Amino acid sequence: MSASETAAPALKEIFNAERLQHIATEMSAVYPAFKAKAFLRHANDGLADLSVMQRMARVSESLHHVLPLDYADSLNVLRELAxxxxxxxxxxxxxHYVARYGAHAFDTSMEALKYFTTFGSSEFAIRHFLRSELERSLELMHDWTRDxxxxxxxxxxEGSRPRLxxxxxxxxxxxxxxLAAGILDRLKADESLYVRKSVANHLNDVTKEHPEWVLDTVEGWSLDNRHTAWIAKHALRSLIKQGNSRALAVIGAGAKAEVELLDVKVEPTVVRLGETITLSFTVKSLVPVEQRLVIDYAIDYVKANGGTSAKVFKLKTLELAGFGVKDMQRSQQIKDFTTRKHHVGKHAAHILVNGERLATADFHLIF
Structure with a gap:
């Protein structure tokens, strides 16, 4: 069996012909006058060339194309479909239907987005209302934090994330x-992990432009609440990877690590694209007291022009006992992604402990 035959189906196949038929069948069940054949013709036209988000848009456009109802009545049908x-x-x-066809009816549309989000998410659609009526939308979303x-x-x-x-x-x-700080403050101790992940991701977005603001905010929180502490740690993950001392201090790893690294190596030292490397080393404490350590590693990837670009990866956060010893190992496949293309040459793997680079091992990539 070839690699193409065993590969996972493309994400866009969520909206395939079978799924479109499912939508048509369910629409006909809630609205018997639904023109299923016309919907399917419109939705399937050129489907193969569309991305997943374009296919999602096509479905809402196709629904609108065949529904002979006004906006409010269409929403009533779609509420039954959801x-x-x-x-x-x-x-x-x-x-998406709401964002595309409901800009003229703010209150009705926002209430519909609130309802539809319980079945999937309205995070993309609501941004259109934030763009057109920011203050009004944020005020309503602030109220939703108590839902x-x-x-x-x-x-x-999630809908108000700056970089969704x-x-x-x-x-x-x-x-x-x-502008969105009040929303985050109300959710900083939310009992739902689903919500906490969103708050952390929102704040991590903000660290790209306003790292000091995020640090000031998190440092002002009471981290005795375990939910708030979880958000703080994950919100600061990019700054922690960068070795930011304030971010490391928030999670209790701001002190210089009193350790030495032994037997640092990457195996194999020569690797082809698609193969796997294993980074291994031993951490040895040099002091009699327990230390909290944030251990990451960075790979200097060779670029097309011969230079390098570092990418930091999380490895382990641990409490190392006084004079304790801990063996560490991490394997990673060297393969291309849409966001990263590999090039031949010497790559350096660096080990970072509490933000400080303490050791390096090299491997060579060949084609």
């Missing part, structure tokens, strides 16, 4: 994190 769809991601075509449904609470944080993946940036929030 719980019948067999995929949370697919249900995101419904918030009993964790999907709604998450939408308040797969979406456009919210430039005003990117420039001034105070």
């Amino acid at each position: 719980p019948r769809l067999n995929s949370g991601f697919v249900s995101m075509c419904l918030p 009993e449904n964790h999907h709604v609470r998450r939408l308040a944080s 993946p797969w979406s456009f940036r919210l430039e005003p929030v990117q420039a001034d994190p105070l």
Whole structure:
């Protein structure tokens, strides 16, 4: 069996012909006058050439194309459809419908987004309302932070992220994190991990432009609450990777590591694209007291022009006993991604302990 035959299906196949038929069938169940054949013709036209997000948009456009109802009545039908769809991601075509056709009806549309987010997420759609009516949208989203449904609470944080993946940036929030600060403050001890991940990701976005603001914010929180402490740690992950002393101090690893690294090596020392390297070493404490250590590693990837670009990876956070010894090992496949292409040459693997580079081992990539 070839690699192409065993590869996972492309994400865009979430919206394949079978799924479109499912949507048509369920629409016909809730709205018997639904023109299923016309919907399928419109939705399937050129489907193979569309990305996953384009396919999601195509579904909402195709629904609008065949529904003879006004906006409010269309929403009533789509509300009945939402719980019948067999995929949370697919249900995101419904918030897209709201964003595409409901700009004229703010209150109705925002209430619809609140409802639809409980079946998947309205995070992409709500950004269109944030872009057009920022203050009004944020005020409503601030109220949602007290909603009993964790999907709604998450939408308040996720939808207002300045750098939400797969979406456009919210430039005003990117420039001034105070705009959404009230939302984050209300959610900083949320009992739902789903919500906490969003708050941490939102704050991690903010560290790209305003690291000191995020540090000031987190340092002002009471980290005795375990939910708040979890958010703080994950919100600061990029700064921790960078070795930021304030960020490391927040998680209790701000002190210089009193350790030495032994038997540092990368095996094999010569590797081809697609093969796996293993980085291994031993951490030995030099002091009689316990130390909290944040251990990361960075690889200097060779670029097309012969220079290098470092990428930091998380490895381990641990409490090392006085004069304790700990063996560490991490394997990593050297393969191309859409965001990283490999080039031949010497690559350096660095070990970072509490933000400080303490050892390096090299390997050579050949084709």
